[in-house]
Amino acid sequence: MxxxxxxxxxxxxxxxxxxxxxxxxxxxxxxxxxxxxxxxxxxxxxxxxxxxxxxxxxxxxxxxxxxxxxxxxxxxxxxxxxxxxxxxxxxxxxxxxxxxxxxxxxGAYADFGAELNPRLSQGRTGARFQLAFDNRGNHPLTISLSAKDQSDALRFTLPSTATVVGPGQAAFVRVPVRARRRMWRGMPTPHPFQVTAAPAEDGVAPAVLDGTLLHRPILSATALRALLAVVALLAALAVIWFTLLRPAVRSAAKEAVKGPVQAAESKAAEAKDAADRAAAGGGGAGGSGKPSTGPSAGASPGTGPAPQAQANLFSTRLTAEAGTGASKSATYTVPDGKVLRLTDLVLENAQGDAGTVTFSVGGKPLLAPALENFREQDFHWASALLAGPKQEITITLSCRTIGHPPATPTPTTCSSSALLSGTL
Structure with missing residues (x-):
């Protein structure tokens, strides 16, 4: 060679x-x-x-x-x-x-990521969250979970065994979160918490994920109003029964038995007279009298309270659209001489956009949730939000990333809507 x-x-x-x-x-x-x-x-x-x-x-x-x-x-x-x-x-x-x-x-290397989805959820007893693990390294990772909240108001259901994620793979773990105590009424209470995902391998930093459970009361303002309406209706029916129907029923019953009772009393009187004459050895024929009947008492129905005037129901929808990196607003102005009592607000993010939507009344921002935390989120107030004459109610959309709904053409702008309800 x-x-x-x-x-x-x-x-x-x-x-x-x-x-x-x-x-x-x-x-x-x-x-x-x-x-x-x-x-x-x-x-x-x-x-x-x-x-x-x-x-x-x-x-x-x-x-x-x-x-x-x-x-x-x-x-x-x-x-x-x-x-x-x-x-x-x-x-x-x-x-x-x-x-x-x-x-x-x-050589072996580790590249690990974790995400909590959603970061904010709500419920009357609890909510379900999901952890997503992404192993971008070239060897398997064993991940252990722990969770805590500062006020110790929540109970977490975590897997009893560690999660193994293969190289180049993703894994998903459900984490149910429940409130330790029930809240029957009142305003929704946020409970922030943290979930820690710790790989078993040395030198790989754990991922600390923040989340929030919005604990809602079991009896919402709408349900409480409905319950009070049912109680008021039952009370009105009870008043009608005891003041109108029951006396009328008793009077009708007395009138129904009055004739047979009088006939029985007349026959008893005649039999007694005949017995008295027979005992005396004879006697003139006694006259028989007819019992007199007294006037019957009639019940006159009472007059109930006059119905209250119904408020004018109000509902409108605001939609804002903005391109990437831009902000756009949609506004409703209260008419002159009117006052809007806003009791319900529903925010929509149908496309899955990323950014923020700010809700303002009279130029004062009240809510500014992140779009990536919800697709649909509703708010209900027992004490209504008031907007005076000519005041503006505004939603401002700040677009960071345009979403891509499945099975539809890719949109060119972010889009968010708000449904406002109340009385005007």
Missing amino acids: TTSAHLDASPAAVMPGDEIRIPLELRNSGNIVEAYGFEVVGPAADWTVVEPPTLSLYPDTAGTVHLVVRPPRDSTIPPGELAYAVRVRPQEQPEHTTVPEGVLDI
Whole structure:
């Protein structure tokens, strides 16, 4: 053989995303000038090059080229030893091709992410949250969960075993959160909490995720008003029964039995007179009298309270659209001489946009939730929000990222709506 090639037999250590240079020594033991070409074979061929790509050697001389190895930071490249080879092909005498072999020692790296979805949820007893884990490293991660809230008002249901996430994979874990005590009435109360996702591997920082449970009362303002209306109706029915229907029923019953009772009393009186005459040995025929009937008492119905005047119901919808990085507003102005009592507000984010929507009354911002935290969110106030004559109710949409609803064309602007309800 006129060509010899040599690679170091010991494994060459390299981390994904880094670069190493491995020398390849060549010797031309022939008697002609030879030019050599190189071809890397094996899994490392996609991210390994030879510098220089060709080499010419005079007879009985040696030279060196370098393999530049750049494994990408990709989860598809597992850690451990990886064999490779280089095909050294002489151009003048290709039959003397040689293939030296070597070994790479690919290092392990961790790249871990976690997200809590949604960050804000609401419920009368609790709500369900979901943790999403993303392992962008090249080896499996074992993740343990813990959760806490500062006021110790919440109870968390966490998995009893750790979650294992493979390289390049995602995992989802449901985390039900419940309030320790029931709230029957009052204003919704926010309870912030934190969930910690800690990988078992040393050197990987845990992810601390913030969330909030908005604890709503079991009896909302609407349900309480309905309950009071039912109680008032039952009370009115009770008053009607005891003041009108019950006396009328008693009077009708008395009138129904009055005739038979009088007839029985008349027959009893006649029988007594006959018995008295028979005992006395005779007697004149007694006259029989008819009992007189007294006037019957009639019940006159009472007069109930006059119905109250119904308030004018109010409902309107505001929609704001804005491009990426822009802000747009939609406004409703209360008519002159009118007062708007706002009791219900529903915010909509149908496209799944990212940004903020600010709700203002009379130029004063009251709410500014992040769009990415909801698709539909409702607010109800037992004490209505008041807007006076000519005051403006405004929603301002600040678009950061336009959403992409599934199975629909990609929208060109962010879009958010608000449904306002109350009385005017």
